[in-house]
Amino acid sequence: ADLAECADCHIQVAQSASLLDKLLPDHESCKTCHDVEDESTCTTCHYEDKFEALIQTKSELIFNHSFHINDKGLECKVCHEGLSTVDYSSELSNPNPAMVKCYSCHNNEPGSPAANECESCHISTANLNPQSHKSAMFIDKHKFAARELGADCMMCHDNNSCEDCHVASGITATNSSKDFYQPYTPGNFIDGIKQQRITRIHDLNYRFTHGIDAKGKTTECSGCHEVETFCSTCHASVDHDFALSGVMPVSHLKNNFFTIGVGSGGGEHAILARRDIESCVACHDVQGADPTCITCHLDSDGIKGTNPKTHPTNFRSDEHGDWHNDQGSVCYNCHSSAGPQSISGVGFCGYCHGAK
Structure with missing residues (x-):
């Protein structure tokens, strides 16, 4: 016999626009293949001697099966993974897709086909914290979770989430772990808010290697630092005691860094600007306010x-x-x-x- 397709049993799914619709199979859909009147075959579907209708769990999510199947052409197995490896769906801990599967499309990446707002999928945005976040010590220990292989904090958070505590835009001097930064909410003995200490994110020698991360785009420096002012603390000041004071990029020293004249192409600086304007922003205001430009x-x-x-x-x-x-x-x-x-x-x- 031919293998059954998902839609053979879940016949309502392809037309469903809501998870409130009845998506589990009933006797009408089962009887096309099974003799539902033969009580000796009930255990084919009803296990543990519970001969009752399947109860669909109420969902707190917004999902349009019809749109994803008919308009986007997605197959069931794209989201419902692992069903082909078991005889019964009950053998899986959760046959429904995890949030990380949704995030493969619902993200903020360039060209993303779907929105990333919580309201796009969640009926209520209250108390959406994952179970791991509900630990009493999670705030103090969250850095360990963030460093785990495969951790994807950006699924729910953006830089603003981190900056509630880890604000470095105003730190242009020593930027050490002893620096204090007043959070946005005033503190008192009732709400327990207190001054936040800037956590040391980088190692002590990072100023000698940070250029590799910045050039390779492995780190988004502007998430914490105001690059137009922060970088110039070392890269422009002639009276600073840092070893890198007054350093000008090697590219700026080339003979053809600037070429003047209509049709000249602008020289090396024009090529670099088109390739990576973010590097220019580290020292220059590329929006026109910088007299250099x-x-x-x-x-x-x-x-x-x-x-x-x-x-x-x-x-x-x-x-x-x-x-x-x-x-x-x-x-x-x-x-x-x-x-x-x-x-x-x-x-x-x-x-x-x-x-x-």
Whole structure:
């Protein structure tokens, strides 16, 4: 006989838009293959001599089977893993998918096909803490859980969660474990809130090796540090006692780091900026406020083609840009000859809007 498909028994699933629907098989679906009137065969499905209707567990989740099956083309086994290895689903500790399986699509990665908000799947967002988080000492010991192989804190947390205690954006000097940082909530004897000590995350020699992590993107430095100010403590100060004071990246010392002239391509700095603009941000404000950039990247005359190319091809295809109505738009840091009240067809506005 042919192997049964999931839909042969769970016939309602493909049309179900809610986990409140009846998704377990009943006698009507079973009798297409089984003799449901023969009491001697009841134990085929009803184990432990409990000859009663299967009771569906109430779910606290939002899930649309029809959408995932019919619109997204997902097979049952993508989420319900392990069923092909057992005779009865009861042999599995939990035949339903774990949250980590949902996270394979519902994440914040670029190009993610699904939303990551808790409300997308959870009917109620109250008390969603995993069992491991309910330990009385979890706050003190959570760093060990975070370091475990396979730990994925970002499934539920973002950097803001960590910054409630581990705030380093204001620490630009010693940044040692003795530094104190006042949390956002005032403390008193009732709520038990007290000053938080910045936890030492990096080893004592990290300043000599941190460049490897920063360059390789293995660590998101900006999650804790204000890179525009934090990095310059060592990399720009000439009167600091750190060994790295005044260091300029090797790439900046190349003869062709800057090339001037329309069509020159800008030299090595343009190549590096297109490849990894985040590295530039460590020292420079790439949004135009840094005089290092706008010394050249400045459109003060409103004449197209006379200034270094900054934007990629088709950058202006977004006709709904904020430059149309926001006087504080970042565009006007460089395009200084224009504003939302400028005359159509003149200067910067004339790049798109011809003279009338």
